[in-house]
Amino acid sequence: MAAGSAIQIPTRLPLLLTHESVLLPGSTMRTSVDSPRNMQLVRSRLLKGTSLRSTIIGVIPNTSDPTSDCDDLPNLHRIGTAALAIQVVGSNWPKPHYTLLVTGLCRFQVLQLLKEKPYPIAEVQQLDRLEQFTNGHKSEEELGELSEQFYKYAVQLVEMLDMSVPAVAKLRRLLDNLPREALPDILTSIIRTTNQEKLQILDAVRLEERFKMTIPLLVRQIEGLKLLQKTRKSKQDDDKRVVAIRPIRKFSHGSITEDEEEEEDHDDVVMLEKKIRTSSMSEQALKVCLKEIKRLKKMPQSMPEYALTRNYLELMVELPWNKSTKDRLEIRAARIVLDNDHYAMEKLKKRVLEYLAVRQLKNNLKGPILCFVGPPGVGKTSVGRSIAKTLGREFHRIALGGVCDQSDIRGHRRTYVGSMPGRIINGLKTVGVNNPVFLLDEVDKLAKSLQGDPAAALLEVLDPEQNHSFTDHYLNVAFDLSQVLFIATANTTATIPPALLDRMEVIQVPGYTQEEKIEIAHRHLIPKQLELHGLTPQQIQIPQVTTLGIITRYTREAGVRALDRKLGAICRAVAVKVAEGQHKEAKPDRAEVGEGEDCKEHITEDAKSESINDTADLALPPEMPILIDFHALKDILGPPMYDMEVSERLNQPGVAIGLAWTPLGGEIMFVEASRMDGEGQLTLTGQLGDVMKESAHLAISWLRSNAKRYQLTNASGSFDLLDNTDIHLHFPAGAVTKDGPSAGVTIVTCLASLFSGRLVCSDVAMTGEITLRGLVLPVGGIKDKVLAAHRAGLKRIIIPQRNEKDLEEIAAHVRQDLTFVLAGCLDEVLNAAFDGGFAVKARLQHLNSKL
Numbered sequence: 100m101a102a103g104s105a106i107q108i109p110t111r112l113p114l115l116l117t118h119e120s121v122l123l124p125g126s127t128m129r130t131s132v133d134s135p136r137n138m139q140l141v142r143s144r145l146l147k148g149t150s151l152r153s154t155i156i157g158v159i160p161n162t163s164d165p166t167s168d169c170d171d172l173p174n175l176h177r178i179g180t181a182a183l184a185i186q187v188v189g190s191n192w193p194k195p196h197y198t199l200l201v202t203g204l205c206r207f208q209v210l211q212l213l214k215e216k217p218y219p220i221a222e223v224q225q226l227d228r229l230e231q232f233t234n235g236h237k238s239e240e241e242l243g244e245l246s247e248q249f250y251k252y253a254v255q256l257v258e259m260l261d262m263s264v265p266a267v268a269k270l271r272r273l274l275d276n277l278p279r280e281a282l283p284d285i286l287t288s289i290i291r292t293t294n295q296e297k298l299q300i301l302d303a304v305r306l307e308e309r310f311k312m313t314i315p316l317l318v319r320q321i322e323g324l325k326l327l328q329k330t331r332k333s334k335q336d337d338d339k340r341v342v343a344i345r346p347i348r349k350f351s352h353g354s355i356t357e358d359e360e361e362e363e364d365h366d367d368v369v370m371l372e373k374k375i376r377t378s379s380m381s382e383q384a385l386k387v388c389l390k391e392i393k394r395l396k397k398m399p400q401s402m403p404e405y406a407l408t409r410n411y412l413e414l415m416v417e418l419p420w421n422k423s424t425k426d427r428l429e430i431r432a433a434r435i436v437l438d439n440d441h442y443a444m445e446k447l448k449k450r451v452l453e454y455l456a457v458r459q460l461k462n463n464l465k466g467p468i469l470c471f472v473g474p475p476g477v478g479k480t481s482v483g484r485s486i487a488k489t490l491g492r493e494f495h496r497i498a499l500g501g502v503c504d505q506s507d508i509r510g511h512r513r514t515y516v517g518s519m520p521g522r523i524i525n526g527l528k529t530v531g532v533n534n535p536v537f538l539l540d541e542v543d544k545l546a547k548s549l550q551g552d553p554a555a556a557l558l559e560v561l562d563p564e565q566n567h568s569f570t571d572h573y574l575n576v577a578f579d580l581s582q583v584l585f586i587a588t589a590n591t592t593a594t595i596p597p598a599l600l601d602r603m604e605v606i607q608v609p610g611y612t613q614e615e616k617i618e619i620a621h622r623h624l625i626p627k628q629l630e631l632h633g634l635t636p637q638q639i640q641i642p643q644v645t646t647l648g649i650i651t652r653y654t655r656e657a658g659v660r661a662l663d664r665k666l667g668a669i670c671r672a673v674a675v676k677v678a679e680g681q682h683k684e685a686k687p688d689r690a691e692v693g694e695g696e697d698c699k700e701h702i703t704e705d706a707k708s709e710s711i712n713d714t715a716d717l718a719l720p721p722e723m724p725i726l727i728d729f730h731a732l733k734d735i736l737g738p739p740m741y742d743m744e745v746s747e748r749l750n751q752p753g754v755a756i757g758l759a760w761t762p763l764g765g766e767i768m769f770v771e772a773s774r775m776d777g778e779g780q781l782t783l784t785g786q787l788g789d790v791m792k793e794s795a796h797l798a799i800s801w802l803r804s805n806a807k808r809y810q811l812t813n814a815s816g817s818f819d820l821l822d823n824t825d826i827h828l829h830f831p832a833g834a835v836t837k838d839g840p841s842a843g844v845t846i847v848t849c850l851a852s853l854f855s856g857r858l859v860c861s862d863v864a865m866t867g868e869i870t871l872r873g874l875v876l877p878v879g880g881i882k883d884k885v886l887a888a889h890r891a892g893l894k895r896i897i898i899p900q901r902n903e904k905d906l907e908e909i910a911a912h913v914r915q916d917l918t919f920v921l922a923g924c925l926d927e928v929l930n931a932a933f934d935g936g937f938a939v940k941a942r943l944q945h946l947n948s949k950l
């Protein structure tokens with residue numbers, strides 16, 4: 100390490116140009132190399148060279164090498180440090196670069212540049228020699244005095260540091276063992292100095308000059324340390340702001356020195372401690388925090404743990420340990436808020452009011468957690484928000500969809516890099532009170548992974564017996580969650596972990612009927628969209644027939660989210676027209692396009708108002724609202740998305756409509772079948788589960804055994820339906836996985852249509868499980884399925900007889916529009932599915948053929 104001791108550096112040196120750091124003799128530095136010239140040097144000299152000489156390079160500080168190769172070499176600093184490359188590490192990320200570890204040997208001066216490309220090589224003269232140190236031109240005494248003084252300060256500085264740190268103890272030993280002359284360089288590179296100061300030391304070729312320049316740097320560091328220790332001692336005196344220390348600025352050219360920053364930080368720590376003491380955290384938490392702050396004070400800021408501990412303490416101070424909002428619960432007011440915010444949903448509102456009433460009478464929250472289960476867009480989140488509003492509490496939504504790591508709920512331990520608290524504690528920090536309403540959205544979409552089961556962590560959060568001492572891994576102290584009101588939402592209960600489901604009271608929120616949707620649109624969605632787009636009812640008018648048009652032709656959903664979006668799109672389009680201050684005159688002959696009953700209303704509306712998509716431009720009279728009719732609708736939203744689909748698809752034998760239940764609500768499902776020559780194979784396509792496949796086999800077996808009775812034949816007229824025949828059954832919408840037994844009756848009907856060559860009625864939908872003996876068994880989700888059929892415009896619905904009781908849940912006006920066929924066996928299903936009945940007709944055909 101001794102600089103210059105008996106070292107003879109080569110007279111020609113390749114030059115490494117550094118920009119950000121200054122290497123001094125006797126010190127070691129790591130530097131990143133990415134400019135073309137430096138990269139060339141590393142590649143062709145350090146990586147290919149074999150001798151020790153080839154690892155000696157000249158490091159020229161304060162030069163930024165231009166990035167492009169063709170540029171001229173920048174002006175080089177006159178003096179550099181010869182260095183030994185100890186280690187080269189290459190990496191390709193984020194861009195190709197090397198990291199060099201170099202140790203400074205001695206100073207040199209550039210005499211002449213010999214070569215510039217691919218990397219600079221110069222003829223150099225070595226400046227530091229050991230002989231120079233002792234036989235300098237100054238008298239030994241003078242230098243001796245200087246070096247003695249320097250040594251004194253150096254020892255004082257090192258002794259102020261914590262000797263228990265091994266590096267400090269080693270430095271203390273080095274002070275005695277190294278030649279004095281080497282010390283200025285080494286100490287300058289250790290103590291806090293700017294690059295500019297280091298550069299001045301490098302330029303100080305004469306030893307005397309070097310000693311003289313380094314002494315003030317040492318003094319500055321000593322003063323800084325003294326002040327730091329003093330402020331630590333006076334930490335009890337909280338209110339006294341620590342006066343910022345001005346370090347000696349003789350050599351410093353930066354605006355704010357790091358010492359100042361350190362002082363400010365220290366000041367912050369004092370403030371933090373004050374905050375901790377005055378916060379209302381639990382005793383256990385206070386104890387932990389005080390211990391942490393004690394550690395923080397001893398820690399150098401450069402340690403990564405410093406920031407970690409500080410963040411932790413700041414979070415602890417911010418958490419609402421004892422801060423809550425006052426509940427203002429009044430059941431009558433709550434009823435009004437719920438009714439004002441939401442149309443329909445009577446069952447849900449009733450249960451919520453019961454829940455709130457119990458809260459009012461008995462002021463504790465130990466009850467089941469409410470869990471709203473229903474398709475998307477039916478207002479689950481929005482009811483949760485209303486509950487918070489009625490209680491006067493803060494509302495916070497925690498989305499759990501896709502969460503698969505239990506640390507998401509319970510936080511990471513603080514030993515991890517990037518550790519942080521879980522979502523519950525984070526939510527509390529965000530709302531700033533300890534009694535908010537937390538909406539745990541999509542609990543059915545929690546996933547499991549190697550990182551543990553988040554559902555298990557949620558159990559602790561939701562269990563009233565345990566959650567008063569919920570321990571987040573990050574906090575590592577208990578936090579009382581018993582005042583938080585948890586509400587969960589889900590699309591289906593099937594995927595909610597049973598233990599979690601057990602702690603919740605499930606309230607089903609079914610989809611809406613068309614009439615309900617129209618009311619919701621006009622009472623809530625349209626006013627909301629108008630406000631969002633800065634429109635008034637005087638500027639836009641959306642009649643109910645248009646809303647119905649949007650619902651039936653542009654959306655097919657159980658909730659109202661897509662409807663809301665479409666209304667938003669209409670408002671945007673109108674906003675443009677209003678902003679332009681123009682719209683187009685109506686053409687009187689447009690009325691023809693209105694349909695059926697809507698037509699009358701359409702004509703009258705048309706006659707007195709104008710649509711936005713006609714030809715002649717007119718200035719918009721301020722009192723004339725823009726009417727959204729079917730023309731305007733088509734113009735804004737494009738051609739209808741769901742038109743005539745049902746009847747078009749049922750125009751050939753081998754297609755039937757089933758009703759399926761999915762977490763997104765009920766849906767109609769087409770089942771298609773075809774036959775071809777083959778060996779009696781059954782092919783099933785369309786993402787099916789095992790139960791569905793079994794239903795298909797059951798259906799075929801039943802039809803084969805009853806083929807004669809119904810006069811079903813294969814292509815060659817044989818009653819053995821699979822003789823020389825392959826059957827392919829397809830359930831379209833293959834992206835959705837379907838399973839469950841309820842498609843049984845639909846498959847039978849579809850195959851019966853295929854083998855009899857007759858069309859299934861186009862307005863019939865069906866659901867039901869079948870047995871091998873031809874019985875029809877009950878299935879679930881009847882309400883959602885019926886609503887889906889109603890949405891799709893179907894008129895007759897075949898359901899299992901034993902599901903009759905479920906029809907009571909369906910709104911009267913929906914029931915009026917539909918005819919229900921309650922089937923106990925497959926005969927009844929087939930009779931209802933085909934015009935004129937199935938079995939009877941078959942017998943007739945049979946008789947005809949005999950004639």
Ligand code: ADP
Nearest residue numbers: 440441442475476477478479480481619623659
């Ligand atoms: P979910 O949480 O069930 O997916 P949201 O609560 O996000 O659905 O509801 C979507 C939108 O529909 C919200 O803007 C909400 O106000 C509105 N909405 C749903 N149902 C109703 C209702 N019955 N009355 C009024 N608005 C409703």
